Amino acid sequence: MNTPPSEHDIHAYVDGHLDGPRRGEVERYLARHPDEADEVQGWRQDAQQLRALLAGDLAETPAPLDPAEIRARARHRHAVRWATAASLLLCLIVGGLGGWAARGMGTGNAPMADAMQAYRLLALDHGVGMDITTGNEGDLRAWLSGRVGSNVRLPDLADAGFRPMGGRLFATDQGPAAMVLYDDGNGHTVSFYVRPPGPARHLLPRGSREDSGLLANYWSDGGHNYAVVAMADNAGRSAAERVVDKSI
Amino acid sequence: MSDPGIDEALRTMLPRLRRFALWLARDASAADDLVQSTIERALTRWHTRHDDQSLRAWLFSILYRLFLDGKRRAGRYARLLGSLAHEEASWPSAERVATAHSTLAAFAGLPVEQRSLLIWITVEGMSYQEVADILQIPIGTVMSRLSRARRTLRRLGEGEVRPPSLRLLK
Numbered sequence: 001m002n003t004p005p006s007e008h009d010i011h012a013y014v015d016g017h018l019d020g021p022r023r024g025e026v027e028r029y030l031a032r033h034p035d036e037a038d039e040v041q042g043w044r045q046d047a048q049q050l051r052a053l054l055a056g057d058l059a060e061t062p063a064p065l066d067p068a069e070i071r072a073r074a075r076h077r078h079a080v081r082w083a084t085a086a087s088l089l090l091c092l093i094v095g096g097l098g099g100w101a102a103r104g105m106g107t108g109n110a111p112m113a114d115a116m117q118a119y120r121l122l123a124l125d126h127g128v129g130m131d132i133t134t135g136n137e138g139d140l141r142a143w144l145s146g147r148v149g150s151n152v153r154l155p156d157l158a159d160a161g162f163r164p165m166g167g168r169l170f171a172t173d174q175g176p177a178a179m180v181l182y183d184d185g186n187g188h189t190v191s192f193y194v195r196p197p198g199p200a201r202h203l204l205p206r207g208s209r210e211d212s213g214l215l216a217n218y219w220s221d222g223g224h225n226y227a228v229v230a231m232a233d234n235a236g237r238s239a240a241e242r243v244v245d246k247s248i
Numbered sequence: 249m250s251d252p253g254i255d256e257a258l259r260t261m262l263p264r265l266r267r268f269a270l271w272l273a274r275d276a277s278a279a280d281d282l283v284q285s286t287i288e289r290a291l292t293r294w295h296t297r298h299d300d301q302s303l304r305a306w307l308f309s310i311l312y313r314l315f316l317d318g319k320r321r322a323g324r325y326a327r328l329l330g331s332l333a334h335e336e337a338s339w340p341s342a343e344r345v346a347t348a349h350s351t352l353a354a355f356a357g358l359p360v361e362q363r364s365l366l367i368w369i370t371v372e373g374m375s376y377q378e379v380a381d382i383l384q385i386p387i388g389t390v391m392s393r394l395s396r397a398r399r400t401l402r403r404l405g406e407g408e409v410r411p412p413s414l415r416l417l418k
Binding site for chain 2: 049
């Protein structure tokens with residue numbers, strides 16, 4: 001009986017996993033090998049001591065570690081996370097819808113504000129700083145079609161008593177805009193303003209508004225936005241009306 | 249298994265998990281964090297557990313892996329800070345160990361894997377196969393590592409080698 005037991009059997013012996021016959025084999029082997037018997041005996045002692053000493057570490061578990069509580073907390077976190085995600089999504093939707101609704105709002109809320117701005121810039125100074133100064137409608141039409149669009153219709157306002165003075169180009173967010181100034185010889189100036197609707201294709205229903213003493217009539221036609229701007233006094237109103245009637 | 253049934257099964261394992269975590273993390277609050285993470289993971293992965301797998305071995309395996317992951321992260325963090333912390337030297341319940349049995353002091357001085365092996369096999373009485381599954385090594389390797397752990401424990405317990413962390417306490 002000199003074949004040493006396997007490492008597995010030695011450990012199984014120490015841990016008490018061996019059944020009768022194999023246990024006997026290991027015991028018989030150890031009886032003949034005192035050195036190994038000493039070591040194995042030491043291991044058994046250590047194991048017993050460890051078991052005894054660590055038994056004291058099996059303490060009562062604090063409530064926060066209870067699975068039901070952990071489950072509830074996880075559920076709560078989950079809910080909070082969903083709520084956060086949902087509110088985030090809501091923000092995105094509201095923001096997105098708002099943004100979509102507000103597209104072109106700069107011109108939507110105050111349609112053709114740029115036209116009024118342009119009028120203020122030039123008409124009040126009676127045409128100082130024009131790009132082109134001519135009374136010839138043919139020249140103005142050619143100038144317009146080359147810069148803003150070939151299908152821009154320049155109204156013939158001779159019947160209404162207005163004669164063109166000249167035009168000026170502006171750069172706007174929506175693209176190149178042009179203003180042609182008309183004068184009736186009585187100190188009334190009316191501007192005819194045209195520009196593309198911009199990338200958002202924000203076309204205008206026909207309308208008018210007043211702002212800081214100016215009156216703007218605006219509409220869209222043939223893929224362009226138009227405005228006629230005049231002073232918001234009686235003379236300006238009637239002049240603008242006549243121009244608009246002729247233009248549309 | 250119903251939710252309350254799962255909770256009850258996990259609840260019975262809590263003291264053992266906590267003891268194991270305490271001997272791994274050697275810090276009560278870190279140990280409780282480990283146990284909580286283990287239970288959380290067990291709850292979310294309950295469906296992945298094989299029915300024939302012992303719940304205890306499954307939970308120990310989760311906890312052991314969480315601990316190793318945390319240690320790796322902490323190690324990376326420590327290296328990042330340029331202070332490779334001497335983790336063996338920071339034994340929080342040093343007093344308890346120093347005044348306790350020499351076997352306990354020796355046990356505290358063992359490397360993490362040897363400590364785990366001895367808890368699983370000697371204290372918990374788990375089978376060698378279960379331990380092999382947790383460590384993902386062949387059973388023969390478990391045997392040789394167990395021999396090494398037992399020899400080291402013996403040597404440390406008999407005072408041949410005193411771990412530096414414990415010498416500092418005198």
